Amino acid sequence: MKVYQVSELVAAINAQLSAFGEVWVRGELSGVKVASSGHRYFTLKDADGQLSCVMWASRADRLRFKLADGLSVLVRGVLEVYPQRGSLQLIVQEVVPEGIGELQLAFEQLKAKLEAEGLFAPERKRPMPELPQRIGLVTSPSGAAVRDVLKVLSRWPHLSVLLYPVRVQGKGAEGEIARAIRYLGKLGRLDVILVVRGGGSLEDLWAFNEEVVARAIAASPVPVISGVGHEIDFTIADFAADIRAATPTQAAELVVAQLERQARRLEDAWRHLLLAWQRTLTMRKNRLALLAGARGLALFPARVRQIRTVLQRAEVLPQLLRGLVLRRHRGYQLLVSRLYAWPVRFGAARRRQLLAGQEAMLRERLRALVSRRKLELAAKVRALQALSPTGILKRGYSITTVEGDPRPLRRAEDVQPGQRLKTQLSQGLVRSLVVGGEAGHQQALFSLGENEEVE
Incomplete structure (x- = not known):
């Protein structure tokens, strides 16, 4: 009988296992660990046995879902004996969830993760702006979604729409969508952002289920409306958005409906204001009719004409004051120019002293003139008030x-x-x-x- 070295025996076993080829194994994940290198180590077990497994980072990073304890899976790989420990292990090349699709599992895992972080909490949702007039639009420039949205928004021609064209499916689409949301949010001049796409399969809509898109929506300083797919389609972007619309068309309808509500509110306010003004006008007319024949009012017209003349003169008082100030200012400028033209022998200190004196004198004269005009105007106003019908009644008549x-x-x-x-x-x-x-x-x-x- 041949005697083997340990390493020789392990190599012989691995040669036999290599001939065994790839195998599919069904089991439950347990003890899942992620090494600093990115490799995944876990145990695949059932009721009667268990098998150590390793999945290299180059393959594990391609998974759309997260390996987790308790997950029932089908695993494809090759068997080998690890020489350093002499233990049998399965080098995993593919993992397929059992009972649920890979994409659906990835969706549920990411949804649970972000929900636990509070990313979908109702208290962080922002309402629709009161008057959305500047709209950011993130979608494909050639799809039906952009046409549907622009058709609805065209009912309000004054709206400003800024389109950021992106790919809405395929590899790298999620990065474009996230960059578009971040860019529009930083502009500082938009009222709301619409992130929309037409219907499709779960695979087609997957870009809107990526974590990078959800976090870009949650971090946006501008409220985001998500309108992806059809009524039955829900994406991670829908949960992260401030407002979820069933379709791209409904996303635009939400904006237009808000504008229509504000228009009705303004119309109602105008109507109430007009009615209040009409009631006030009617009351004043009735009051005037009652006082029109009062005894002593016959003397008012001449006095009113006199007061009106005074008031007309008072109305031009600001113009007179402005003219006076302008003339004084011109004189002041002339004086300054003369002072600066004086020979140097007078000295800078002397010129500043003279200039300050002239300025103080001008200010004092202007204040005195304004005070006199104010007193004259106040006296005329008191005289007019004393002769009004209400004033006569208040004096005991x-x-x-x-x-x-x-x-x-x-x-x-x-x-x-x-x-x-x-x-x-x-x-x-x-x-x-x-x-x-x-x-x-x-x-x-x-x-x-x-x-x-x-x-």
């Missing part, structure tokens, strides 16, 4: 009319016993009944009726 006749009474003989009168005071209205009068003294005696009220 009143306006009396016969009920049913808006003309004010001027003589006692204009009333008859039994007539009802209304007297407008500064605050309130008095209703009275005539019981007699003394025409010679232009006085009338009145008494309140039994059922009359004082308002």
